[in-house]
Amino acid sequence: MRSQLLKGILEGCILSIIDQEAVYGYKLSIKLQQFGLNDVSEGSIYPILLRLQKEKLIEGEMRPSPSGPKRKYYKLTQNGITALNEFYSEWQSIQFPVEKIIQRRSK
Amino acid sequence: MRSQLLKGILEGCILSIIDQEAVYGYKLSIKLQQFGLNDVSEGSIYPILLRLQKEKLIEGEMRPSPSGPKRKYYKLTQNGITALNEFYSEWQSIQFPVEKIIQRRSK
DNA sequence: AATGCTACCTTGTTAAACAAGATAGCTAAC
DNA sequence: GTTAGCTATCTTGTTTAACAAGGTAGCATT
Structure with missing residues (x-):
């Protein structure tokens, strides 16, 4: 991705996908794309x-x-399951404030 | 913040807050905290x-x-207004997929 | 035996956030 | 008039994540 927004988020998303089903790297890159995270490279x-x-x-x-x-x-x-739940609550604690801040922007 | 999640997001949030009202750095740190982004340091x-x-x-x-x-x-x-709108659509293009991925995690 | 897809991994670079701390203006209290 | 404490800005050095680019190789089909 061009943007720097994903930093730190990708790791949690990968944990979450693996949680749903055992998966290998190559498949993971396809899945991320299907979920809408385009351009996440194997690198x-x-x-x-x-x-x-x-x-x-x-x-x-x-x-x-x-x-x-x-x-x-x-x-x-x-440990991975624990980490996934921690990621989830961290994501919430980012997502809510960001939504609040962004909502009120001018067009 | 302990987590790495904010990377790239902070910049957009700051643009958005400044968009609402002219603001200075010190006040900005207080505002971010009020919005729920605790522990964002002046550094x-x-x-x-x-x-x-x-x-x-x-x-x-x-x-x-x-x-x-x-x-x-x-x-x-x-240019800042343009950048803010770009950030907004980038945030959307991250937020939607991440929500989709995370929703289905096990508890 | 050549092509193309699947699949894994590494190296080197860029950039963002942060901890820690430096600097200094102003006010109030003493 | 000097000390304490809050306000306010900025810098330095470190850590870490993502990424571009590229390397290696198995397997199937032709």
């Missing part, structure tokens, strides 16, 4: 996945693909 | 104001205070 995604894994918020497992190279499926750990 | 605010001024999105004017040192009141330029 953003893979470093986040590695970081989350290092922090033990997610864990990966290699599985063969029916067509193509092996995939590394990630799922949340218990 | 964040003043660099943003200087940057926005450099980019000619806002312009400042010193005015005496009824009590205390002079204040530097900022108001939006025409």
Whole structure:
């Protein structure tokens, strides 16, 4: 994305998507796009996945693909679930004030 | 703020507040707090104001205070108004997808 | 054996936020 | 007249996130 707005938000979104279903990096990039977060490159995604894994918020497992190279499926750990809920409340505590501030702008 | 979530968002919020009324840095920090963005320090605010001024999105004017040192009141330029509207649509294009992603998390 | 898609990962850069602290004007109280 | 405390601005140095660009390689189809 061109804008700097996503900073810090992407990580939480990735946790949330993984929470819904075990998923691998490449698929994740497609899913983010489907949700409307266009232009999030793999150069953003893979470093986040590695970081989350290092922090033990997610864990990966290699599985063969029916067509193509092996995939590394990630799922949340218990710590990951906790982190996801923390992200959710942090997001709320940003989103509400920002909405309040923005609403009153002139056109 | 502890979290990294605000990155890029603060600038837009500051533009929006200045749009509502000419305001100086110190007051801005109080206003942000009133809107619910706690713990946004002056170490964040003043660099943003200087940057926005450099980019000619806002312009400042010193005015005496009824009590205390002079204040530097900022108001939006025409470019600032344009930038504010751009920020608004960028925020939308983040906020909608993030809401969609987050809604479906497990509890 | 060449092409194209799937899939993973790394390196180096840019930029935003922040903690910490420096500087100084003004007022009130003593 | 000097000290204390609030108001107000700004700087420096650090951390961290996202990203552009590119590298590697498996597999299927032709």
